[in-house]
Amino acid sequence: MSKVIEVVEGLAAPIVEELNLELVDIEYVKEGKNWFLRVYIDKDNGVDIEECGVVSEKLSEKLDEIDPIPYNYFLEVSSPGAERPLKKTRDYEKAVGKNVFIKTYEPIDGEKTFEGVLTDFNGEEVTIDILIKTRKKSIKIPMEKIANARLAVTFS
Structure with missing residues (x-):
């Protein structure tokens, strides 16, 4: 599967860059009896359906040319959403400076899930400020x- 993602990334990256978009992620997964190739794109103000359609059309042409996937599959091009x-x-x-949700492989301070504001990233660890009742605590991960980690939408 990682070979498929690698090939698709090589095809999708130039298309996305040409349109001044960002290639966020690629998934190739089997759900039930169907295979899905999902390509997530974004830009600062978000992407619209037309941009997703253009990327889908251009990528589909490239995929048809080299045919790197042995199974029938559904190609989906979309935004990663608010919780990218x-x-x-x-x-x-x-x-x-944004709210994030982080899940760890092993417990840190007795916990494996954290939600709070990402206050620092130095390339080797993140610092997240979480609220425990009314007390703020900084955790380095x-x-x-x-x-896995993602942005987290909060409703206040």
Whole structure:
């Protein structure tokens, strides 16, 4: 599966860059009996359906040319949404000052899930300020211990 993602990334990146968009993530997953190739794109003010359509059309042409996927699949091009994943260094840098949700591989201070404001990222660890009742606590999480992270929408 990672080979498919690698090939698709190589095809999608130039298309997305040409349109001044960001390639956020690529998933190739089987759900039930169907395979899905999901390509997530974004830009500062968000993407619209027309931009997703253009990327889908251009990427579909490239995929048809080299046919790197042995199964029938559904191609979906969309925005990552408000709770976009944080995967790349740039994602973490842009998320400083924003509310995030982080899940770790192993407990840190007895917990494996954290939600709060990402206050610092130095490339090797993140610092997140969480609220415990009315008390604010800063937690440092090494990057290698992060299983997944995403922006978190809060309603106040």
